[in-house]
Every structure is written in C-alpha cells, then in structure tokens.
Amino acid sequence: MEETYYSIGEVAKLTNISIQTLRYYDQIDLFKPSYVDPETNYRYYKDSQFYYLDIIKSLKYIGVSLDEIKAAQSFTPQGLLAFLQQQEQVIEQRMSRLQEIQQTLYKTKKQMQEQLAIDVLDTVYIKSEEASRVLSIETKELTPSDIPNVYYSSLIKTLETENSFLSSRYGCIFPLKSYEKLDQLFYSHIFAPLLTDRYITHLTKDMDVKTLPGGRFVCIAFIYSSETYFAQYQKLYQYIQQQQLQTAATVYEIFMPLNYSPSEEDEFIVELKVQLL
Numbered sequence: 001m002e003e004t005y006y007s008i009g010e011v012a013k014l015t016n017i018s019i020q021t022l023r024y025y026d027q028i029d030l031f032k033p034s035y036v037d038p039e040t041n042y043r044y045y046k047d048s049q050f051y052y053l054d055i056i057k058s059l060k061y062i063g064v065s066l067d068e069i070k071a072a073q074s075f076t077p078q079g080l081l082a083f084l085q086q087q088e089q090v091i092e093q094r095m096s097r098l099q100e101i102q103q104t105l106y107k108t109k110k111q112m113q114e115q116l117a118i119d120v121l122d123t124v125y126i127k128s129e130e131a132s133r134v135l136s137i138e139t140k141e142l143t144p145s146d147i148p149n150v151y152y153s154s155l156i157k158t159l160e161t162e163n164s165f166l167s168s169r170y171g172c173i174f175p176l177k178s179y180e181k182l183d184q185l186f187y188s189h190i191f192a193p194l195l196t197d198r199y200i201t202h203l204t205k206d207m208d209v210k211t212l213p214g215g216r217f218v219c220i221a222f223i224y225s226s227e228t229y230f231a232q233y234q235k236l237y238q239y240i241q242q243q244q245l246q247t248a249a250t251v252y253e254i255f256m257p258l259n260y261s262p263s264e265e266d267e268f269i270v271e272l273k274v275q276l277l
Helices: 008-015 019-027 047-061 066-072 077-116 149-161 226-242
Strands: 005-007 043-046 125-129 132-138 170-175 189-193 207-212 215-223 250-257 268-275
Touching: 005 008, 008 019, 008 043, 008 047, 019 043, 043 047, 047 066, 066 077, 132 149, 149 189, 149 207, 189 207, 215 226, 226 268
Parallel strands: none
Antiparallel strands: 005 043, 125 215, 132 189, 132 207, 170 189, 170 250, 215 268, 250 268
C-alpha cells in the first residue's frame, strides 16, 4: 500500500505538536522525518510514523523525560511493559508525596486559624481541640526563662532526616501545680507538631512520638516575655482552683510566632492550656 507523505507543517497540525518541537525531536534523534528533500531541506513524514509520535506523546503525558522516551523506543513489548510498571510506581510515589503536602497545608492552615481565633489575651478562656501528634524530646533543668535552641535543633534535625515537614511553632510540657517563682517551673518535654501521618523511625533515646489529647481545655494566651510569664501562669492556675475545675495534671505550652521576617524583632504568642476532665 502506497504511503502518503506529509510536510512538517501538516504533521504539526495533525498531531498538535509544534513545528519547533518536531525539529527538536529530529535534532536529538527522537523522531526523525522519513525523507528530507536534499534541495529544499524540507522534512517529510509518512503515515506509519504517526504511531511513534503517539507513543512519545503518551509517555510525555505521564512525565517521562525525553531521554527515557528515547531509551524506551528500543524496548520489546515485554520491556516496555516493565518500564510502564516502573513509571506507575514513580507516579504512586509522587501522589503519596502530594498527599503529604496537601495534609501539611491543611494542618498548617488549621494552626494559623487556631492562632487567629485567639481574640483575647491575658484572660482565661475555654476551647475545644482535636488530638494531635507531636515529636517530643525530654528536657533537663529547662525553664521558661531559657532559650530551648539545643532541644529544638535536635527535633528539627530528626524531622529533616525523615524528610518530613517542619512547623513554625513548638511547644513545651510541664506539671500543673503551685509554684512560688518561675525558676521552680521545669519543662519535662519540648515538642514539635507532626504535620503528616508519616512514621518516624530515626528517634534518639530521649525522643518519642506522642499524641496530645483532644477535648476541652482551659487556656490563657499572652505576648511572651519572661517577666510576664509567671503572672499569666498564676492567673490560669488560680482560675482552675477557684472554679474547682477537674483537670489533668499537665500543662501544654504552645509558642506561636507573630511575624516571619528576620529583619523584625522576635515576637511570640504563648498559649498555656490544661485539659478539662
């Protein structure tokens, strides 16, 4: 059967591939014309070649690079099947990664919404929260007056090793009880929120993955300073005592940044919260 030849412009219209792309495919030996007129240097393609363009377009559609497409052109049907199965695994990994990113965005937005929902400072309030996973590390002789960079850096290093996502906030845990001064208040743990459900494997002996409880909490929020911290804690503690509230014996402290520019002075909102039983 006699084949019909098409100019490069006709092929571009029929296949929805630009002339520039077809010329580039010729240059890299990915898809060459069947015949080149020696006098005009015009490229011509025949009917049977359109099949190969369909394969190129299909593989490009699923994200295969031109170099990989070129290698795939030499595959047998069995080899092409194995190659497609490999590409399927790559796509599944991408989808899993995108789902993690989506989950991270959702939880980060939720954290921001919770922070913006704090419409009153220096006053005790009640709110409800969902349970959340955190990566925690044990601390020693650490008070709210100290800067927990060493511990927080360890959490960051672990999360980066896991190729996990970092939150812009962190928290601390300490016992709920009467203190006479701030120096008597010692954190038991520092934690960073986990923004995905990924299993954390590279834990040091002083680290653990915890689930902070959900439910109703009695809380107080304030702009952080070491001078006002103790007064704010006392206000929360005295409220619990005066109202005779039944609570857990643990305080969860959340540090939330108020700005993200390195040129501005650091400023944080601190929220102290205790679970109601």
